[in-house]
Amino acid sequence: MPRKPGAPLRYREIADGLRRRIEEGEFPPGARLPTERALVNEYTASPGTVRAALGALRDEGLVESRVGSGWYVRSWRPIVRNALKRLSADQWGEGNSIWGVDIDDRELVADGVQIEHLPAGPEIVQVLGLSESDLVWRRSRRYLVDGVPVLRSASYIPDDLAHGTRITQVDTGPGGVYARLAEAGFKPMRFREDLRCRMPSASEMDDLQLAGSTPVVELVRYAYDATGRVVEVNRMILDASRYLLRYDFPS
Amino acid sequence: MPRKPGAPLRYREIADGLRRRIEEGEFPPGARLPTERALVNEYTASPGTVRAALGALRDEGLVESRVGSGWYVRSWRPIVRNALKRLSADQWGEGNSIWGVDIDDRELVADGVQIEHLPAGPEIVQVLGLSESDLVWRRSRRYLVDGVPVLRSASYIPDDLAHGTRITQVDTGPGGVYARLAEAGFKPMRFREDLRCRMPSASEMDDLQLAGSTPVVELVRYAYDATGRVVEVNRMILDASRYLLRYDFPS
DNA sequence: TAGTGGTCTAGACCACTAA
């Protein structure tokens, strides 16, 4: 049956109905929705239309699907990433958010570091002020919270800065990469963070086990030493549905 | 015809093919792709499958559809939003980005301010330290670049701070809301910005005329005076596909 | 007015889940 002219969109009607039922508590966080086939009967619509409605709710971050199991109501409990921890700790405290976030007691766990010594891509080469033939060290790792992958990080350091330091090893020692750079005379004095938000590629979806239609944040951090040289570039991909990004700064 | 077991996903094959053709320059930025019906013939697939492929490319920000006209290759030219302009101007300069952004000469134009005097919602009330019955001033406006809406901003100021000042008028005078707050003895001394990234609601899609499946950034800025009181909350919705958000800070 | 993307129907088979 074709659409009646002027009629409200069928899939939106179904999405609105389900959203209301979720908000009213008929389906609390974690609950399973009726199966697609059951919704087809209940709302007298075709499978594709019901899927479109569920897809709209997924886009809003309200529900997620698990293959072979069903559609579930999602609970959003964000990880608060505070880019300027030191500054905020003494001056701001932890309160004040319209999203009512609380102190985060969950642990961020890395699941293995990959260290590579390779020529960098053209973008990385350019911001590090290197030439195409120069080698860089790439330190890549994935982070998980409660066993769920939330973040992929890849750090790039020019060879002439990392050479002969523990930056080239799995365990970089106390203070990590930045402490080693400081010892080598390239202490990071300031940082820049550039953020983009977009839909993930297929490989990013696999890597972070993203539920369909979850956006990612692409966050690139540049570390500058006292001379203004970029001594490290860190490119991160975050599961946007799990993060609240926080920046505190003076007027 | 059903799927062959183990076969690569048909819609991904088509998406990969089109992506390669775009990257190789067969379809340059701004170009129109073949129609859906033409692609159905060319790739011998059904309409739904071709749409799924185009949808995947749209999710990556590579193409966008215009009703009644066709699918077009998108050109991404980000607006660089630097949260700490003063700091960055003297110390960082404008270079250094893996996205090769350049100085932005396009103008950000507001298309009308709505000023309302109303009781705020529970989240706003809480962060402003008010009670449910208190009134606030809400200043809402939309911003456009080259005629394209990119940002919706809604600023909330407690009545006892705005009362009797030009904050309650369309033209707030030189220095804007923050200058008026300073004159009233509530000068903003520091700021917090909280960012979330998610898919837009239906009304946000309309308001910002978002191409399907473009995420938004929900950015909330809190302004604190010297006593630590929140004197203003500004909730912004950004078209994520058009923005690069930049934060500079010391080590 | 011819052509376009948007929505919708009514099915089918697949890999996967959970008991």
Next chain:
DNA sequence: TAGTGGTCTAGACCACTAA
């Protein structure tokens, strides 16, 4: 092994665009 979401077929009519 019964049931689930994921993908796919092969059509249809609609509002809208652009000439």
